[in-house]
Amino acid sequence: MNIPLGDYLMLSAFLFAIGLCGALSRKNAIIVLIGIEIMFNAAILNLIVFWHYKYFAVPTAYMFAIFAISIAAAESAVGLALVIAIYRQYKSVDVDEFTSLKG
Amino acid sequence: MEHGEYLQHLARQQWLIPFFPLMAAAIQSLMKRPSRKASGALTIIAMGLSCIFALRAFFATIGGGGQHHEIERAIFNFTWFKFGTTSLGLGFILDPLAEGMAVMVAFVGFWIFVNATGYMADDENFTRFFCFLSLFAASMLGLVVSNNLLLLYMCWELVGLCSYLLIGFWYFKPAAAAAMKKAFITTRIGDVGFLLGIVMLYWKTGTLNLYTHDTLHPGALEQVSALALRNGWWGLSAASTIAFLLFIGAMGKSAQFPLHVWLPDAMEGPTPVSALIHAATMVAAGVFMVGRMYPLFTAEAGSWVLDFVMWVGCITAVFSATIAVAQFDIKRVLAYSTCSQLGFMVMALGAGSVVAGQFHLLTHAFFKALLFLGSGCVIIGTHHEQDMRKMGGLRKYMPITFWCYLIGMLALCGVPPFAGFFSKDEILLSTFHRNKYAWGLATFAAFLTAFYMTRQMFMVFAGKWRGGENDHGHDKHGKHDDHEHGHHGGEPHEVTWNMWLPIAVLSLFAIGLGFFGHKYGEYLGVEGAESVEGKAVVMGASLAVVALGLLLGWAVYGRKTMEHATDEDPLSAALGSLFTFLNRKWYIDELYDVTIIRFTATCGMFFRLVDKSVVDGILHAIAWTAWGISQVFRWIGDEFFINGGFDAGCESVRWEGEEFSKLENGRIQNYFRVLSLGAAILLLIYFFT
Amino acid sequence: METIFWILSAITVLGALFAIMLRNLVHCVLSLILFFLGIAGHYFLLRADFLGAVQILIYVGAVAVLMLFAIMLTRHVTGDEGPREVLGGKWWAGMGTAIIIAGLLWAIIRKDQLAQILPAGGAQTSMVEIGKAMVTDWVVPFEAMAVLLTAALIGAVVIALEEVIRRR
Numbered sequence: 001m002n003i004p005l006g007d008y009l010m011l012s013a014f015l016f017a018i019g020l021c022g023a024l025s026r027k028n029a030i031i032v033l034i035g036i037e038i039m040f041n042a043a044i045l046n047l048i049v050f051w052h053y054k055y056f057a058v059p060t061a062y063m064f065a066i067f068a069i070s071i072a073a074a075e076s077a078v079g080l081a082l083v084i085a086i087y088r089q090y091k092s093v094d095v096d097e098f099t100s101l102k103g
Numbered sequence: 104m105e106h107g108e109y110l111q112h113l114a115r116q117q118w119l120i121p122f123f124p125l126m127a128a129a130i131q132s133l134m135k136r137p138s139r140k141a142s143g144a145l146t147i148i149a150m151g152l153s154c155i156f157a158l159r160a161f162f163a164t165i166g167g168g169g170q171h172h173e174i175e176r177a178i179f180n181f182t183w184f185k186f187g188t189t190s191l192g193l194g195f196i197l198d199p200l201a202e203g204m205a206v207m208v209a210f211v212g213f214w215i216f217v218n219a220t221g222y223m224a225d226d227e228n229f230t231r232f233f234c235f236l237s238l239f240a241a242s243m244l245g246l247v248v249s250n251n252l253l254l255l256y257m258c259w260e261l262v263g264l265c266s267y268l269l270i271g272f273w274y275f276k277p278a279a280a281a282a283m284k285k286a287f288i289t290t291r292i293g294d295v296g297f298l299l300g301i302v303m304l305y306w307k308t309g310t311l312n313l314y315t316h317d318t319l320h321p322g323a324l325e326q327v328s329a330l331a332l333r334n335g336w337w338g339l340s341a342a343s344t345i346a347f348l349l350f351i352g353a354m355g356k357s358a359q360f361p362l363h364v365w366l367p368d369a370m371e372g373p374t375p376v377s378a379l380i381h382a383a384t385m386v387a388a389g390v391f392m393v394g395r396m397y398p399l400f401t402a403e404a405g406s407w408v409l410d411f412v413m414w415v416g417c418i419t420a421v422f423s424a425t426i427a428v429a430q431f432d433i434k435r436v437l438a439y440s441t442c443s444q445l446g447f448m449v450m451a452l453g454a455g456s457v458v459a460g461q462f463h464l465l466t467h468a469f470f471k472a473l474l475f476l477g478s479g480c481v482i483i484g485t486h487h488e489q490d491m492r493k494m495g496g497l498r499k500y501m502p503i504t505f506w507c508y509l510i511g512m513l514a515l516c517g518v519p520p521f522a523g524f525f526s527k528d529e530i531l532l533s534t535f536h537r538n539k540y541a542w543g544l545a546t547f548a549a550f551l552t553a554f555y556m557t558r559q560m561f562m563v564f565a566g567k568w569r570g571g572e573n574d575h576g577h578d579k580h581g582k583h584d585d586h587e588h589g590h591h592g593g594e595p596h597e598v599t600w601n602m603w604l605p606i607a608v609l610s611l612f613a614i615g616l617g618f619f620g621h622k623y624g625e626y627l628g629v630e631g632a633e634s635v636e637g638k639a640v641v642m643g644a645s646l647a648v649v650a651l652g653l654l655l656g657w658a659v660y661g662r663k664t665m666e667h668a669t670d671e672d673p674l675s676a677a678l679g680s681l682f683t684f685l686n687r688k689w690y691i692d693e694l695y696d697v698t699i700i701r702f703t704a705t706c707g708m709f710f711r712l713v714d715k716s717v718v719d720g721i722l723h724a725i726a727w728t729a730w731g732i733s734q735v736f737r738w739i740g741d742e743f744f745i746n747g748g749f750d751a752g753c754e755s756v757r758w759e760g761e762e763f764s765k766l767e768n769g770r771i772q773n774y775f776r777v778l779s780l781g782a783a784i785l786l787l788i789y790f791f792t
Numbered sequence: 793m794e795t796i797f798w799i800l801s802a803i804t805v806l807g808a809l810f811a812i813m814l815r816n817l818v819h820c821v822l823s824l825i826l827f828f829l830g831i832a833g834h835y836f837l838l839r840a841d842f843l844g845a846v847q848i849l850i851y852v853g854a855v856a857v858l859m860l861f862a863i864m865l866t867r868h869v870t871g872d873e874g875p876r877e878v879l880g881g882k883w884w885a886g887m888g889t890a891i892i893i894a895g896l897l898w899a900i901i902r903k904d905q906l907a908q909i910l911p912a913g914g915a916q917t918s919m920v921e922i923g924k925a926m927v928t929d930w931v932v933p934f935e936a937m938a939v940l941l942t943a944a945l946i947g948a949v950v951i952a953l954e955e956v957i958r959r960r
Binding site: 002003004005006007008009010011013014015016017018019020021022023024025026027028030031033034035037038041044045048049051052053054055058059062063065066067069070071072073074075076077078080081082083084085087093095096 | 793794797801804805808809811812813817820821824827828831834835838839840843846847850851854855858859861862863865866867877878879880883884885886887889890891893894897898901902904906907908909910911917921922925926929930933937940941944945947948949951952
């Protein structure tokens, strides 16, 4: 397998940008969370790619990837619970309407 | 060799001795529904098991002695935890000093617990009381069998905590609440010294294990000869400095002179607590600890630490005895007597005789526990009356209590066949060899002991019952007692069997224990090289003063007993204001009030003033200086040049604020966008550098 | 091998794009599952078998299902947004930022020598090694993670249950 490192990095950069785009421009809070998940996955892919190319000490990147996945899972659980709680409050999942933190 | 292995085996099981009461305490604290019977039985059974294990170890240590003078000592150390290269160990020890003490604590404790089931029978918080008692017994036994200063210190503090909890057991009484705080804080002052000593010991030796039997990593007490050569503080060697600091801890715990104030107040607790903690075991912990660390005290020849120890003990002995003469509360007399006897023990240690000190500790524990339990019986029998002036004639009503009390009193006074005579005699003899003045004072204290105990006997048991005079014989606790003992009327009555049995058993020991004094010296492994020189003088003198004290007591109180509770004390008539002085305990509490407490308050005031004047002053000075400088600038150019520009600047800041506040619109994606814009800028910078 | 890589990359990118572009939320999540599977395929390709399995278990099995539930609890079961506007206000700013970042990353990767590296034999970390590392050198992060997951779980339950508690 002769794929240069750059191709993988490029892939994860594009995935990251797609996730960012979704998180920044969509209205629905669940899609925002989906965008965040995509960005997470792009970052984790990066870690594994560097592990495969022996850029880090061997188990380190792998461990980081495992822990990152755990954190992402925790984050999505809390995030979705928040979405449900907010939906009860506002009867909406539209992020543009959540403005009670307005200064 | 087989014997040594057996001892090693036992040392490995030493933890069982404190384990049973600890479990009893744990189970009681977790019990869902408190049950009096279960709680009392559990505590007593646990203590009995401890007592059996302690006795087994005790007989093992006796068995091997005799032929060789090597002290039988088995240890069991283990590592508690490690950080880096340092490790902290804990350990248990099995040697005569520990076992004698452990047997005493477990045995006396057992009988006190039995007595407590009677004394506390109608208390609402029966199970809480026994839970605390179990915890106390566990920590005291742990203290005794520990081979490590850290473990010893932990148990030491636990013992202090239990004392605090038990003194304040009736926390709804303001006096008890005050006493618990006083006890805790006063002993804490001593504990600071103790902790410093431990830290210094660790610093100088690198270990807190007392014995290791390992030449590569010797324990702290195996390094004393090296410590005696190193420099400590105040011109002492390191060994003596550590010894001095440790002794400060012992002073707090064993209620020695400047720190004795908590012990009499501790009598606010229930009487079994007074018997167990403030007579037999906890207060003895200080004396025991000094005995345990004794090699440190003697390491440096000719240091003043031992003299200091002796004089502290001597002063305490005399001082407390004089106060005990003029007290009216039956328990307070005993409390000051305890102080005084502890002074005797400490004096013996200071005079260089561990055997005498430790032996008096053991005998005293038995007969003082007896006396306290006896006073508890008296208090119950007279429906919670503690004032001796309102007692009298109890011999008729409570014969068993009377005879046991009499034995305890004779033992305490030091009348020949009883236990106290032998141990006190040994103390006086060792002091006689060390310092004649201290011996004289101690003999005087022995005289006072005989006197005040005779006074107490006559006031409580002789004459006629004076309690029924005012109303129903109880004014303070009237409401409570009418409810509980209403059908008894005002008449005193004998107590139930579970209260008099313990004192009967203990009185047997108060009679017989003294004869083992010589054996105990051998047991501890100290050579019986005591010279007989001066023995006749000392013994004669002590016998004479005891007889004198008894006679004088009879002359003042016995010939003509008090008729009414309101009568003036005969001694008070004779001594006048001196009696009041003694009754108010030499005004020591008041002295502390106007010195230490006032001093602390003054310090507080002073620092507040400093804060107000100096610190605030500096701040104000800076502020005023800045203001002055700004005034100067203002007059020079500000008014003309800057002011106009500044106003414009303010206006623009206000406008910017309004604009920026639009960014804070609470929309989460907006923040997110700004965030990613920042990331983009960072990437841009990375790209071009 | 290269072919597999390109196919997987196409699946992944398309999955991600559809996940954020489709109108129907349920379709979004289904396409997100496709994306997750693509990433898992990449992991297998990179010889990170364990992580690939974890990816499928956690993301496809848990997170995606959780999202489906969230959609069902907040919308009609079909998840159709209807004729409403799906893009938020100032969507152009978000999209612009994303495009700028993508461009910059692309430029940086192109410029960097690092990107030319080819795999040198490939790393191997067996599950046994992971297990050992987890309870020796990495035990503190591991425990911290356990605490974090517990806290997150409890927190999620508490947040979602708030209404019920208030009603009582």
